[in-house]
Amino acid sequence: MKLLLSKAVTLLCAASALAKSRRGPRVQSVILPRATQNNGLQDIVTWDEYSLMINGKRLMVFSGEVHPYRNPVQSLHLDIFQKIKAMGFNAVSFYVYWGIHEPKRGEISFEGFRDLQPFFDAAKKAGIYLIARPGPYINAETSGGGFPGWGTYTPGLWRTSNTTYMEAIEGYIKTVGAKIAENEITKGGPVILVQAENEYSGVQEPYTEDFEYHKQLLQLFRDSGLTVPTITNDAWPGGHFTSVDIYGYDSYPNGFDCSNPYVWKSDAVPEWFWGAHQGINPEDLHAVYEFQGGAFDGWGGSGYAPCAVLTGPEFERVFYKNQYAMSTTLFNIYMIFGGTNWGGIAHPGGYTSYDYGSVIAEDRTLREKYYELKLQANFLAVSPAYLTSRPQNIYDTQGSFTGNSALKTTQVLDVVGNKTGFYVVRQTDASTNALQTYTLQLPTSIGTLSIPTIGGSLALNGKDSKIHVVDYAAGSTTVLYTTAEILTCLKIPPPVAKVLSGTGTIQQKSLASNSLALQYKTTGQTVVQVGSTVLYILDRVNAYQFWVLHPPTSGPFAHYSTENPIIVKGGYLLRSVSIRGSTLSIQGDLNNTATFEIIAPAASSKSVIFNGNALALSKTAHGTLAAKRAAKLPAIKLPNLSSLTWKYADSLPEIRPGYSDAKWTAADHNSTVNPTTPSTPVVLYAGDYGYHTGNIIWRAHFNATGSESAFTANVRGGTAFGYSVWLDSTFIGSWAGDAVHSSYESTFKFPLLLKEGSGHVLTILQDHMGYEGDWWAASDSFKEPRGIHSYSFVGDKVPTVNVWKVTGNLGGESHVDRTRGPLNEGGLYGERQGWHLPGFNDARWAVGKPTTGISSAGVGFYRTTFNLNMPKGVDYPLSLVVSNSTTNPLYRSQLYVNGYQFGKYVNHIGPQTVFPVPQGILNYNGLNTLAVSIWAEGSTGAKLHSLALQLTSKVESSISAIVNQPLTAWAPRPGAY
Numbered sequence: 001m002k003l004l005l006s007k008a009v010t011l012l013c014a015a016s017a018l019a020k021s022r023r024g025p026r027v028q029s030v031i032l033p034r035a036t037q038n039n040g041l042q043d044i045v046t047w048d049e050y051s052l053m054i055n056g057k058r059l060m061v062f063s064g065e066v067h068p069y070r071n072p073v074q075s076l077h078l079d080i081f082q083k084i085k086a087m088g089f090n091a092v093s094f095y096v097y098w099g100i101h102e103p104k105r106g107e108i109s110f111e112g113f114r115d116l117q118p119f120f121d122a123a124k125k126a127g128i129y130l131i132a133r134p135g136p137y138i139n140a141e142t143s144g145g146g147f148p149g150w151g152t153y154t155p156g157l158w159r160t161s162n163t164t165y166m167e168a169i170e171g172y173i174k175t176v177g178a179k180i181a182e183n184e185i186t187k188g189g190p191v192i193l194v195q196a197e198n199e200y201s202g203v204q205e206p207y208t209e210d211f212e213y214h215k216q217l218l219q220l221f222r223d224s225g226l227t228v229p230t231i232t233n234d235a236w237p238g239g240h241f242t243s244v245d246i247y248g249y250d251s252y253p254n255g256f257d258c259s260n261p262y263v264w265k266s267d268a269v270p271e272w273f274w275g276a277h278q279g280i281n282p283e284d285l286h287a288v289y290e291f292q293g294g295a296f297d298g299w300g301g302s303g304y305a306p307c308a309v310l311t312g313p314e315f316e317r318v319f320y321k322n323q324y325a326m327s328t329t330l331f332n333i334y335m336i337f338g339g340t341n342w343g344g345i346a347h348p349g350g351y352t353s354y355d356y357g358s359v360i361a362e363d364r365t366l367r368e369k370y371y372e373l374k375l376q377a378n379f380l381a382v383s384p385a386y387l388t389s390r391p392q393n394i395y396d397t398q399g400s401f402t403g404n405s406a407l408k409t410t411q412v413l414d415v416v417g418n419k420t421g422f423y424v425v426r427q428t429d430a431s432t433n434a435l436q437t438y439t440l441q442l443p444t445s446i447g448t449l450s451i452p453t454i455g456g457s458l459a460l461n462g463k464d465s466k467i468h469v470v471d472y473a474a475g476s477t478t479v480l481y482t483t484a485e486i487l488t489c490l491k492i493p494p495p496v497a498k499v500l501s502g503t504g505t506i507q508q509k510s511l512a513s514n515s516l517a518l519q520y521k522t523t524g525q526t527v528v529q530v531g532s533t534v535l536y537i538l539d540r541v542n543a544y545q546f547w548v549l550h551p552p553t554s555g556p557f558a559h560y561s562t563e564n565p566i567i568v569k570g571g572y573l574l575r576s577v578s579i580r581g582s583t584l585s586i587q588g589d590l591n592n593t594a595t596f597e598i599i600a601p602a603a604s605s606k607s608v609i610f611n612g613n614a615l616a617l618s619k620t621a622h623g624t625l626a627a628k629r630a631a632k633l634p635a636i637k638l639p640n641l642s643s644l645t646w647k648y649a650d651s652l653p654e655i656r657p658g659y660s661d662a663k664w665t666a667a668d669h670n671s672t673v674n675p676t677t678p679s680t681p682v683v684l685y686a687g688d689y690g691y692h693t694g695n696i697i698w699r700a701h702f703n704a705t706g707s708e709s710a711f712t713a714n715v716r717g718g719t720a721f722g723y724s725v726w727l728d729s730t731f732i733g734s735w736a737g738d739a740v741h742s743s744y745e746s747t748f749k750f751p752l753l754l755k756e757g758s759g760h761v762l763t764i765l766q767d768h769m770g771y772e773g774d775w776w777a778a779s780d781s782f783k784e785p786r787g788i789h790s791y792s793f794v795g796d797k798v799p800t801v802n803v804w805k806v807t808g809n810l811g812g813e814s815h816v817d818r819t820r821g822p823l824n825e826g827g828l829y830g831e832r833q834g835w836h837l838p839g840f841n842d843a844r845w846a847v848g849k850p851t852t853g854i855s856s857a858g859v860g861f862y863r864t865t866f867n868l869n870m871p872k873g874v875d876y877p878l879s880l881v882v883s884n885s886t887t888n889p890l891y892r893s894q895l896y897v898n899g900y901q902f903g904k905y906v907n908h909i910g911p912q913t914v915f916p917v918p919q920g921i922l923n924y925n926g927l928n929t930l931a932v933s934i935w936a937e938g939s940t941g942a943k944l945h946s947l948a949l950q951l952t953s954k955v956e957s958s959i960s961a962i963v964n965q966p967l968t969a970w971a972p973r974p975g976a977y
């Protein structure tokens, strides 16, 4: 039986195992796959020019990027993995952030949230393969691009084979390498590939690509016990670092400016990648290790909502399908879940949220683009012919097969199986919103057909792309061609012997003795039976509702099964299915009433359980199972933060008379290896003294000449930083910061002439927005200092500073809080004292609210506690929400939840006002401590305009139990100052 279908969006086909197909001949030269390659170290992960293979079986690696360190709640990894798996993906790619594992040189830690093992274990539990990307460089919009702070004062050019650099990375690579190696698939773990470096593509002149570095780095990987194939992600298909096993590249074709998300460049769709891949590594599969799944946003940016539009369903349809048109068989979407730059993770170009506009939002809810991507992943998961395909007309697509020059059609043929064709149609002008109508002249096994064969035409509306298949095996039926797109196919006996549910008109025509054409005009869902084949003709909204799940088998890889699919329609998210005897259990999440349709073998679905409760089953008109289930969404009452009792303390005692900075670090270095030469008598780079994150405070002691009238400083802090200056107890001004400057020179007038010989202190509080990345190898740009680059006094006779003192976080590289890691706290007095931590005794503090604030320049610290009592069986994500203050707008605020910094808010720069805080950081059943710092940069003080705890979604959920991260309480901090 051959079928052809017209004019609908999606097709879900169920074909009888009993049906016999007869295939017509089609002349096509057969290209056999070349000998399978492996790297000689293992034979589980192998590959050839078409695809990766695991245990000899080809697979489309459909992967999404997730960063474990951007989600410190270890018990939430499974939720993310299950959501990715339910989308039809089989892999996750992840970075490891060296800087948080080795904050002090030689002291490597994988404690607490930094432990990778729970991440590995959760992947295995969800049936997700892992692509490990331990750097040492990662970029990733992290502070220093992943490099540790101490790198800024380590000599030698980084990202080269320079010995000092190679010595610096050795301990980390060997340790992380061994941890990944223990979790390789060769040892029963989920890791299938390991990436060396990151975008080793641009090298700062006069240096060039350092092949010796590649060699030594790969050797370090091997020395640590890694045996799976090595990969690297070139920033574009430029042929760098090809000595890895499987070279691949990255692409972000819609860029990172989210402010005009509906505007695409007319030539935005990259067509040259196939040619480049053929030129660089034709012997390997076409692998894309990062393809745009969203965009990062920076200080003063547009926020992430428009980034999700820029890279929304239309983008996925057009740009991802263009990659399929180039036979991409390893496809990693960056990001699939962005997460949070909590603590000091962010680079200066980013704020707390790393939502990225990705398919899974920062609060772990699913965007529409999730459902679109689910259609694509499910289609390719059941299209083995794609895995041995080649594009045929890559430079000759315009007007091809349609005769319409407004369209480009790529013919992708299975050159090994010699049967199936994929025709990817898209707009010639990617920027257009025009409707194009077309017909296709396609070669098929029964000759060239003009499609639609029953007359009429097809349509492509605006920013869209479609894949039409030809001679496509659907079970044992062959689909001769489709004008619809295929969602999934499975082999089960059709439930009834006759046709139809749904509305619409269907025409049919016999094309050959065993070929029948169907042409239809339907809405919603229409089910058609032809012979022993059942077709679901679906519009997009209906297609979005289908889930293809695989019951676990047995053994260590039980959850990786791709056999025995169960198809269920309905629900916000269906995570997994299992079968026991004749009972089918479904685990899923609902946000309203679900109308389920269950397509499963009758013998194993006599009864159906959803989240532990039996469903009342009925039969659909076409014989599948149906059930309704209302979401259980209990009401909750959230604390009103503004009516809680808040405590207040001044967090800038440094400006009080008599304050002693005796315990502070003396900034007394006379030289630095930092490539930026200081213009100060002593080095005033915070990093040189071991302070790499958060607020930094400088103190300059001098004796007045009597003629000084002002102080000038050039301070560097990274984009959107600010600084405030006090002369003794008097505020003399701020550079409050903007979205542009990463350093700024300003002059601050003294309020009066000082008495000659009198002793004074200048206190400079500055923000540190994270270190720059090091995108250009050998550039050492991450070493760009944070601190004071130059200073001077104004006056006839200027004083000299006798002593400079500096502090950042308590302990510097020997950070105090082992639970929350090296980047969580900065150098504010309150942070050094641990005021942000649960259990700190604030009984003697005054009463005062952050929404009342402080009335002069300075820093205030606020604390409160509240209880939560959230119901079980739901996923109710919460956010802290602030609103913009227009009176006294110049201020910076940090939000601490149970000691974890989950918000850095700069009122006058923005854009973020909603700060998601995951369950596990928030204690959903018990006490929570909320602390807020406010640094008023203006002389009239500052306050939060509002602060609230808000639900961002309500879902009944089968999410696994969430265990709080350690919410370690305050303990005395010996030596704290």
Ligand code: IPT
Binding pocket: 138, 139, 140, 141, 198, 199, 235, 250, 252, 290, 296, 334
């Ligand atoms: C590419 C990096 O590899 C990745 O770490 C991340 O920074 C991403 O971009 C952007 O979010 S770099 C690419 C834009 C050239």
